[in-house]
Amino acid sequence: MTNKKQPQTPQRFSATFDEYTLAEIRRAASTGIYDIRGGGAKRKLPHFDDLLFLGASMSRYPLEGYRETCGTNVVLGNRHATKPLEIAIPITIAGMSFGSLSGQAKEALGRGANTAVTSTTTGDGGMTPEERKHSAMLVYQYLPSRYGMNPDDLRKADAIEIVVGQGAKPGGGGMLMGQKISDRVADMRTLPKGIDQRSACRHPDWTGPDDLEIKILELREITNWEKPIYVKVGGARPYYDTALAVKAGADVVVVDGMQGGTAATQDVFIEHVGQPTLACIRPAVQALQDLEMHRKVQLIISGGIRNGADVAKALALGADAVSIGTAALVALGDNHPQYEEEYQQLGTTAGAYDDWHLGQDPAGITTQEPELAARLDPVMAGRRLSNYLKVMTLEAQTIARACGKNHVHNLEPEDLVALTVEASAMAQVPLAGTNWVPGQHLPV
Amino acid sequence: MPSIDLQETGLRALNTTLQSVEQKDAAYTITNPMGAHAIACGLTHEINVTIEGHAGFYCAGMNQRANVTVKGHAGVGLAENMMSGTVRVTGNASQSAGATAHGGLLIIEGDASSRCGISMKGIDIVVGGSVGHMSGFMAQAGNLVICGDAGEALGDSIYEAVIYVQGTVESLGADCEEKPMDEEHIKSLTGLLALSGINAKAEAFKRYGSARTLYNFQPDNAGDY
Numbered sequence: 001m002t003n004k005k006q007p008q009t010p011q012r013f014s015a016t017f018d019e020y021t022l023a024e025i026r027r028a029a030s031t032g033i034y035d036i037r038g039g040g041a042k043r044k045l046p047h048f049d050d051l052l053f054l055g056a057s058m059s060r061y062p063l064e065g066y067r068e069t070c071g072t073n074v075v076l077g078n079r080h081a082t083k084p085l086e087i088a089i090p091i092t093i094a095g096m097s098f099g100s101l102s103g104q105a106k107e108a109l110g111r112g113a114n115t116a117v118t119s120t121t122t123g124d125g126g127m128t129p130e131e132r133k134h135s136a137m138l139v140y141q142y143l144p145s146r147y148g149m150n151p152d153d154l155r156k157a158d159a160i161e162i163v164v165g166q167g168a169k170p171g172g173g174g175m176l177m178g179q180k181i182s183d184r185v186a187d188m189r190t191l192p193k194g195i196d197q198r199s200a201c202r203h204p205d206w207t208g209p210d211d212l213e214i215k216i217l218e219l220r221e222i223t224n225w226e227k228p229i230y231v232k233v234g235g236a237r238p239y240y241d242t243a244l245a246v247k248a249g250a251d252v253v254v255v256d257g258m259q260g261g262t263a264a265t266q267d268v269f270i271e272h273v274g275q276p277t278l279a280c281i282r283p284a285v286q287a288l289q290d291l292e293m294h295r296k297v298q299l300i301i302s303g304g305i306r307n308g309a310d311v312a313k314a315l316a317l318g319a320d321a322v323s324i325g326t327a328a329l330v331a332l333g334d335n336h337p338q339y340e341e342e343y344q345q346l347g348t349t350a351g352a353y354d355d356w357h358l359g360q361d362p363a364g365i366t367t368q369e370p371e372l373a374a375r376l377d378p379v380m381a382g383r384r385l386s387n388y389l390k391v392m393t394l395e396a397q398t399i400a401r402a403c404g405k406n407h408v409h410n411l412e413p414e415d416l417v418a419l420t421v422e423a424s425a426m427a428q429v430p431l432a433g434t435n436w437v438p439g440q441h442l443p444v
Numbered sequence: 445m446p447s448i449d450l451q452e453t454g455l456r457a458l459n460t461t462l463q464s465v466e467q468k469d470a471a472y473t474i475t476n477p478m479g480a481h482a483i484a485c486g487l488t489h490e491i492n493v494t495i496e497g498h499a500g501f502y503c504a505g506m507n508q509r510a511n512v513t514v515k516g517h518a519g520v521g522l523a524e525n526m527m528s529g530t531v532r533v534t535g536n537a538s539q540s541a542g543a544t545a546h547g548g549l550l551i552i553e554g555d556a557s558s559r560c561g562i563s564m565k566g567i568d569i570v571v572g573g574s575v576g577h578m579s580g581f582m583a584q585a586g587n588l589v590i591c592g593d594a595g596e597a598l599g600d601s602i603y604e605a606v607i608y609v610q611g612t613v614e615s616l617g618a619d620c621e622e623k624p625m626d627e628e629h630i631k632s633l634t635g636l637l638a639l640s641g642i643n644a645k646a647e648a649f650k651r652y653g654s655a656r657t658l659y660n661f662q663p664d665n666a667g668d669y
Contacts, residue, residue, distance in 0.1 A: 033661075146544035146563060149525055151486055151506040178660055190546070190565040190584045191603060195659040198601075200582060204562040205521035205540040211501070214481045215521075218502040221459045222486030 035267040036175070038100075038356030038366065039326060040168050040259040040303060045276040047259070048310040050423030051416050052432060055402045063401040070397040071407035074321045076119075076298050077159060077228020077251035080220070084228050084251070085137055085159055088117035089393045090315060090408055094256075094302050094325035095141045095161065095232075097123025099176055099185040100263035100356065101329075102373035103130055104381070105365040108332050110134030111378060112385025116393075121161060121323075123263075124174050124199050125188050127153040134378075139230065142219070144173065144200040147189040155223055159252075161230040162215070164203075164241070167260030167303040170234030170274045174199030175264045180359040182368040212248040230254050235275040235303065239283035242299070246291050252298045254323065255284045259304030261326040263366070264357030277303035277314075279426040282413075285318030294318065295409075308395020315396070316411035317427060331388040332381040333363045450483070451476040459484070462510075465491050479519065484512050487529070501538075504531045507548060523550045526567055539576070542569045545586070551640045558595065561588040564605055570640040580607050580652075581617065589636055591644050599652050607652040608633050610644060621655040 013019070028034070056062035063070060077084035093113050098106050100123060110131055113120045119137035126148020127140055140157030142149065154160065165171060176185070176197040186193040206215045216229055231245035232254035245253045257277025262270065281301055288294040301314045302323035314322045326334075335343075337350040339362035346353070346360060356366035364375035400408045403415045417432040418424035424431040425438040448458055462472060463486055471492040477483055481500035484493050487510035495503070498516035507526040514522075517535035526545040536554035543559070545567035552560075552569070558576035561569050566585040574592030581597070583605030593611035600617020606629070607620075616622075625647075633646035 146525060146565075149544060150527055150546065151488075151508060151525070154506070192659070195603075196661045198582075200563065204543040204559065204581075205502070205524045211520070214501045218482040218485050218505050218521075221455065221482045222506055224460075224463075225456070 036177075036264055036357055037267055037270070037354040038261060038263050038265075039270070039354045040261040041271050041274075041276075042354075043271055045259065045304075046278050046420065046422040046426055047276065047304060048278065048313045050278070050419045051313050051427055051429065052419060053309075053312070053316075053399055053403055053415050054417060056404045060404045062404050063406060065398065065401055068401065069406055070400050071409075072393055072397060074298070074409075076300075076321065077230075079251040079293075079297050080249065081159075081226060081228040081251050082224075083158075083226040085119055085139075087119055087137065087321070089389060090321040090396070091116070091305075091311060091389055091392055092118050092139075092300065092321055092323045093120040093328055094260070094323040095121035095123045095139070095163070096325055096329075097125045097176075097263065098128045098131060099123070099125040099180060099188070099368070100366060102364060102367050102376065103128065104373050104376040104378045105329070105332060106131045107134045107378035108376065108381035108385060109328060110136075110138075111382025112328070112331070112389065113137070115382070115386035116389040118389065119158065122157075124176070125185065126150070127156065128188075132156055141232075144203045145189075146204070147191075147199070151222055154219070154227075157223075157227060159228040159230060160219055160223070161232050161254065162212070162219075162250075163232045164245075165234035165236065165256075166232065166262060167234045167256035167258045167274055167277070168262035169265045169269045170236040171201060172265060172269055172273070173201035174262075175357065177264065177357045177359070180357065180368045185368060209244040209248045212245075216249040228252055230300070232256060234258075234260075235277065235280040238275070238280040239287045242284040242287035243291060246288065246293050246297050250297060252300060253284065253288075254300040254302065255280045256323075257301070257303030260302050261329075276426070277301060277305075278423060281314060281317040281319060282426070282428045288318075295320070308392040308397075309399060311392055311396040312399040312408065312411055313416065315408050316415050317413060320409065327388070328385055329365055331385045332365055333376060333384070334361070334365050336363055339363055445471045445473055447473045447475055449475045450480055451478060455480055455482065459486065462487055462491070462493060465489060467491070477516075481519070484510070487512070490529075498535070507531060517554070518552075522552075523548070523567075526550065536573070542567050542588075545569075547586075549636075549639060551642070553642070555592065561586070561605070561607075564588065568636055568639075570636055570642055572640075572642050574611065577614075578617070580605060580620075583607070587632065587636060589633065589640075589649075591642060599654075601658065602652075602654045604654060606632075608646075608649040609652065610649045613650075613652070616652065619655050619658040620652055623651045623653045625649065625651050 120135040121139040139159040178194045228251040230252040231250040233241040235257040258274035298320035301319040305322045342362035361367040364372045416429040474495045477497045479500045485505035500519040502521045504512040511530045514533040520538045522541040523531040524543045526548040528548045532551040537552045537556045539557045540559045542550045544563045546565045550569045553572040555573035556575045560575040560579040562581045568587045570589040577595035580599040584603040588607045590609045594613045597617035599620030630646045
């Protein structure tokens with residue numbers, strides 16, 4: 001017998017009960033409350049990175065990068081509206097409320113969008129005079145809560161977006177914690193200061209597409225049939241939701257995948273309800289095509305759009321434009337490492353900060369605290385956003401030209417391949433190196 | 445008084461006419477409404493509109509300053525999001541009457557269906573008859589007066605709106621409770637009844653409002669949500 005130590009079975013951590021899961025169980029056991037946070041799904045999902053463009057070759061002529069035109073303009077809402085929106089780039093700014101964002105952040109979004117000649121969008125809580133002033137093209141969200149909703153603002157809007165749902169929480173309402181209900185926010189929402197404000201998950205006066213058709217009629221009658229009317233849905237059943245929105249009379253359909261951000265919702269909702277953006281596009285486009293409404297009713301895709309490649313891929317799959325929220329906030333300065341010390345004090349780190357609902361944002365964006373909000377210079381932040389929008393547009397044009405397209409709308413699924421079986425099935429483009437498209441495209 | 449036959453004129457032309465009139469107290473009568481939707485919505489001036497017959501969804505929606513009378517019944521979303529003015533229905537109203545409305549006075553001489561006054565934000569609603577379930581759901585501000593009975597879950601998740609009921613209440617919703625009828629409430633209700641032309645005595649009503657226990661989320665209240 002020797003003293004040699006016998007080999008031991010190495011310590012093995014469970015893949016199911018990993019470190020994060022264990023910590024969440026302990027946190028839940030300790031606090032008795034679920035985690036609430038901002039942002040969209042953080043889990044790894046099939047996404048635009050799983051697609052590649054083929055570019056030009058023997059059978060496709062590319063366009064000269066710095067010489068030949070590649071259009072990026074988009075007309076939104078010309079199905080019924082007498083005054084459709086004409087944006088210069090295929091990227092819009094998604095709905096984010098004054099209340100969840102500071103006034104300075106809303107101003108910066110408007111300034112950046114104006115320079116890029118695109119639209120911004122209000123959010124829950126209504127339209128502030130400041131954001132109307134600073135946004136040349138402003139889409140007015142018509143939400144279940146109808147906080148701050150009034151017909152004067154409706155008429156001041158350039159378009160109306162009826163929000164049925166959003167990607168971070170299809171089927172869920174909103175939440176604005178008491179810390180962010182300042183005097184002004186409370187007044188706009190007709191609520192007592194300091195309470196946790198809940199936004200309804202259902203519209204109070206219509207249920208289903210038949211009712212929605214009448215609601216849209218009313219909105220058009222009140223606004224003289226001038227305003228484009230969007231219907232925004234979360235990525236739940238994109239084929240049927242799109243078809244029903246078209247049936248109800250929408251000029252534009254906005255489909256928001258689960259990577260789309262929210263100001264505040266339960267983490268379990270964000271991570272476990274809804275479909276990835278990539279899985280939503282082709283069914284929505286298919287619905288439009290089946291109704292012979294593709295390019296007649298415009299499709300805006302949102303949820304995790306980060307760069308010009310994402311824009312180009314969304315358009316190639318059939319979208320008319322994309323919308324950005326989280327990325328726009330990052331461009332303004334959200335989660336910037338310059339505030340790392342303060343993020344650490346809040347128990348997080350730059351890049352992971354998502355307690356947007358608590359109103360303590362060191363970057364001064366998701367807050368109503370005057371001292372924090374004053375940190376954001378709306379002029380400089382607006383410039384950063386316009387720079388970012390310009391880069392995204394240039395990137396999308398670069399790809400479109402490489403594929404031989406003189407307008408970004410001429411990109412098509414044939415220009416794409418997928419790197420994974422999942423992405424191939426979702427996007428309905430061949431797996432790279434094959435001519436195989438898994439699955440049969442069915443309404444989802 | 446100009447009379448407009450809706451079936452001859454069409455909805456767009458009718459609403460364009462009504463929305464463009466600026467002369468104070470101008471009066472219009474709408475004939476043959478035939479239950480059409482969105483009649484007299486989006487009015488902005490102090491004019492008087494009488495609809496001779498039944499109206500469909502969203503009649504007088506988002507009204508500002510105008511006085512609209514429906515001599516008949518009204519469909520879903522009557523006077524939804526009204527800001528000011530007066531809307532009166534001589535018959536019954538369907539679901540969500542006065543939904544999210546910020547101001548003005550809505551009088552329903554008959555009964556109102558479910559969700560009457562849902563998310564109301566300052567409007568005064570007087571119902572001569574009874575209301576259906578979930579009336580006053582998430583009601584934020586204003587007064588909902590029910591001269592008859594109230595259905596299930598009255599005032600569920602109510603904020604600062606005030607509900608008066610003369611008859612019985614089938615059940616109260618989450619965080620809604622009966623409150624004392626003080627002198628100020630008798631006075632306020634008496635005024636609303638007088639404005640509405642409804643013959644009832646304020647002293648016969650009970651008052652309901654928010655218990656305010658759900659204003660800030662508490663895990664221990666989870667069963668109440």
